[in-house]
Amino acid sequence: MTYQDYLDQKPVILTAALTGGVHGKDANPNLPEQPDEIAREARACERLGASIVHVHGRDRHGENDTGRLQAVTEAIHDRCDDIVVQHSTGGQGPLRERIKALRTDPAPEMASLDLGPFKRDRHIITDHTRDNIDTLAREMRRRNITPELEVFNGGQLAEVTRLAEDGLIDRPFFVNLVFGGANFTPPRPGAVLELVRTLPEGSEFNLLATGRHQRPLTTLAVLLGGHVRVGMEDNLYSDRGVPAESNAQLLERTVATVESLDRPIATPEETRAMLDIEGDTVGGPRPGDELAAGEQAADEGSACPFLAYRSEGDGRSFDHERPYCTVADEFVSPMQADVCNDRFDFDHRSHCDVYREYVESETAPVPEEDD
Known part of the structure; x- marks a missing residue:
């Protein structure tokens, strides 16, 4: 992907x-x-020119629920003509939950694949180990699902090369460069240029930027011959302090920018051709599903008897209840809860003491150096 692609009016x-x-x-x-x-928004965006919709599943309270992706996919297919559905396999849940995003029927034509962890809030680190990444990549290959490779910082580009060398992904690599928020790549034009320069050969790059950085950095991506992602997952505002009315509102201004720069907008058919999406995914249960690496051991454990789920009472619709350790007498991260649920038979009190020490070390004031 180069400036020449822009000059050549690549879609x-x-x-x-x-x-x-x-x-x-x-x-x-x-x-x-x-x-x-979600389906209504997908249809509105398809009419404006979106060829891919990236979706998550949520329960009736708005909480993350991978199991709801089946209903989301069916609703989108009912309303839309030919749009490519891309499921998220990200988030903070355990692998056995994230892999469900690949097992809907029909399976999605695409799915996101996070290439490493990132931090959120004070004590949350997403659980994207190499074992988990490889398990999801193998499952995508098994079901003929095209991965979108999520790169949260420059070091994760090395994972693209590793996955290719291990035979888990094929060219063209659809690399999604993520800027702003959490500990993603700093949202600066120079950072965009540097990552684009270091893309592995055979890459098509996509760019997303959070919040107020969405508009300028996606415009830069268009000039560099790349592709763009916009929407309310990444930005809730149409202007500073003005809530967006819809995903279509955000997409509409992006369409205007792309057209003003004389690049055509790819149709779903052109998108499938550029990304080598074959469209014959394998959905539903398959023999060996229960043997996917990392899942069987996790499912054999029972829930930790010391964990409860309580509301913090902060009124956030996406966080009605959080895991609460009754031994440590404190809320814990979703990842910590997953560890406890999967390995409940270890010395829980000892583990909670270790976790408490970790929290205290993270929140302790830094001592001043002696003069």
């Missing part, structure tokens, strides 16, 4: 990220959460 793939798994309607009441809401 731009537009992805609409409709809902995400972090914000709730308390942050913007126009955010779609339920299958029919």
Whole structure:
């Protein structure tokens, strides 16, 4: 992907990220959460030129629920003509939950594949180990699902090469460069240029930027011959302090920018050709599903008897209840809860003491150096 691609008027793939798994309607009441809401937004974005929709599943309270992706996919197919559906396999849940995003019937034509962990809030680190990444990549290959490779910082580009060398992904690599928020790549034009320069050969790059950085950095991506993702998962505002009315509103201004720069917008058919999406995914249960690496051991454990789920009472629609350790007498991260649920038979009190020490070390003031 180069400036020459821009000059040659290579079609731009537009992805609409409709809902995400972090914000709730308390942050913007126009955010779609339920299958029919998501499908209506998908249809509106398809009419404007989006050829891919990136979706998460949420339950009736707006909480993350991978199991709801089946209903979301069915609703989108009912309303849309030919759009490519891309499921998220990200988030903070255990592998056995994330892999369900690949087992809907029909399976999605695409799915996101996070190439490493990132931090959120004070004590949350997403659980994207190499074992988990490889398990999801193998499952995508097994079901003929095209991965979108999520790169949260420059070091994760090395994972693209590793996965290719291990035979888990094929060219063209659809690399999604993520800027802003959490500990993603700093949202600066120079950082965009550097990552684009270091893309592995055979890559098509997509770019998303959070919040106020969405508009300028996606415009830069268009000039560099890349593709763009916009939507309310990444940005809840149409202007500074003005909540977006819909995903279509955000996409509409992106379409205007692309057209003003004289690049055509890719149709779903052109998108499938550029990304080598074959469209014959394998959905539903398959022999060996229960043997996917990392899942069987996790499913054999029972829930930790010391864990409860309690509301913090902060009113966030996406966080009604959080895991609470009754031994440590504190809320714990979703990842910590997964560890406890999967390995409940270890010395829990000892483990909680270790976890408490970790929290205290993270929050302790840094001592001043002696003069």
